[in-house]
Amino acid sequence: MTAMEAMQRFEEILRGYESLKNPKYKEADLDTLKREYEELLQIRDHVKVDPRYQNLVNGLSQVIRRLELNVHGAPESNWRTVSERGVNKAIVPVVRKRNQDKESPFQWTEDKTGQTCEINKGLWGCRNFMAMDVLGYILLLKEGKDILPKENAPLFENLESISRREKELDTGKVPKPSNPSDAESPDIERIRKERYFIKFTDRDFRKFTSVDLNSNEIMNLLLETSRVEFKIVFPVRLLESKTAKEKSYRMNMFSRPFEFGYLDKEIRSDGVVVCREYYVSFNTLLGEMLAHNLLTKNYDWLDHSFYQLPQSAQLLYRRFLLNNNFPRITLNLQTIADxxxxxxxxxxxLVRTIEESALQPLVKQGLIDRYEKNDGLDGIKFILYRTRKVKPTEEIST
Structure with missing residues (x-):
């Protein structure tokens, strides 16, 4: 195909796309869009200099994604879960570097306060964030008796009350977390007596994530997540006046996110456990601040399909997009990397990783509309565009 023929075909596809009324997915034909999308990729070298090209590719991929969900999505594919804001804002991912012991502490400086934050005794990535989403959602359903609570139920009144609670935990006035148990034991009995505890099975975990993990994988994920220790600046939603306001609490001691135990419920004849029942208690400082935020509605919504995204896409979305409603966000290369x-x-x-493993998958899933990459005097910057973030009950128009 010549350059002229490629440009003519590009204009034809563009006119057809622009002729669709909004929301476009209600008028578009999935097979036609897929064919045109592939054509656009094939003629890319001839037309990529046209600024409309990338916008058209992004738009087509978003509509295709929406149509595919309508065609293939089972009833539970529209299920959403909540994601507590403090965890997404305060915790950075920790990956194992070459020749580094995973038990080594990881440190960074918190932007707003300039305080040093630390993560110790483990790594932290997408699966750990996902586990916290699930635990938080189950807590809300338990507190609301199978629906999300309508009224705020704060654990803390102000930063001083958090400080007092931290001192109580530090002086041993409450039991400290122990290792999880695989049998009916005093530890599980104690967890059951905690004010904020939850109970669930492997089947519940898979239902809330649509991720196919076996019982051992779920148990190991919860174990690894529960063992990580944090000393961080954590944002807490406080109701000190008529309007709620988020304030930062600087933790003075390391805290794990939760304590848990489990029971083997179903065991195959060859001894393999196929189903466990878990008991989780938010009886640590970090766990109680997390429960407080959830019970004061300091959370956002995630579709199950989010957990199928590449790790870089999940982490970028949590860190820069999930907690706000800005239609345009500018990020420089180093900020994203850090x-x-x-x-x-x-x-x-690094640029290739960000584009191919983060931004392009976010566009394809419809979490951002499009992005631009600019290379100026201050280095490479990415500009992310998206439509207004909607409530779970609202329909997303494309």
Missing amino acids: KINLQDKNRTN
Whole structure:
């Protein structure tokens, strides 16, 4: 195909796309859009200089994604879960560097306060964030008796009350977390007596994530997540006046996110456990601040399909997009690398990773509309565009 023929075909596809009324997915034909999308990729070298090209590719991929969900999505594919804001804002991912012991502490400086934050005794990535989403959602359903609570139910009144609670935990006035138990034991009995505890099975975990993990994988994920220790600046939603306001609490001691135990419920004849029942208690400082935020409605919504995204896409979305409603966000290359802990020192590779593993998947899933990459005096910057974030009951129009 010649350059002229490619441009003519590009204009034809563009006119057809622009002729669709909004929301476009209600008028579009999935097979036609897929065919045109592939054509656009094939003629890319001839038309990529046209600024409309990338916008058209992004738009088509978003509509295709929406149509595919309508065609293939089972009833539960529209299920959403909540994601507590403090965890997404305060915790950075920790990956194992070459020749580094995973038990080694990881430190960084919190932007607003300038305080040093630390993560110890483990790594932290997408699966750990997902586990916290599930536990938080189950807590809300338990407190609301199978629906999300309508009224705020704060654990803390102000920062001083959090400080007092931290001192109580530090002086041993409450039991400290122990290792999880695989049998009916005093530990599980104690967890059951905690004010904020939840009970669930492997089947519940899979239902709330649509991720196919076996019982051992779920148990190990919860174990690894529960063992990580944090000393961080954590944002807490406080109701000190008529309007709620988020304030930062600087933790003075390390805290784990929760304590848990489990029971083996179903065991195959060969001894393999196929189903466990878990008991989780938010009886640590970090766990109680997390429960407080959830019970004061300091959370956002995630579709199950989010957990199928590449790790870089999940981390970028949590860190920069989930907690706000801005239609346009500008991020420089180094900020992205620092906040989602990308280790590659080669700038070309780093840009490729961000585009191919983060931004393009976010566009394809419809979490952002499009993005631009600019290389100026201050280095490479990415500009992310999206439509207004909607409530779970609202329909997203494309």
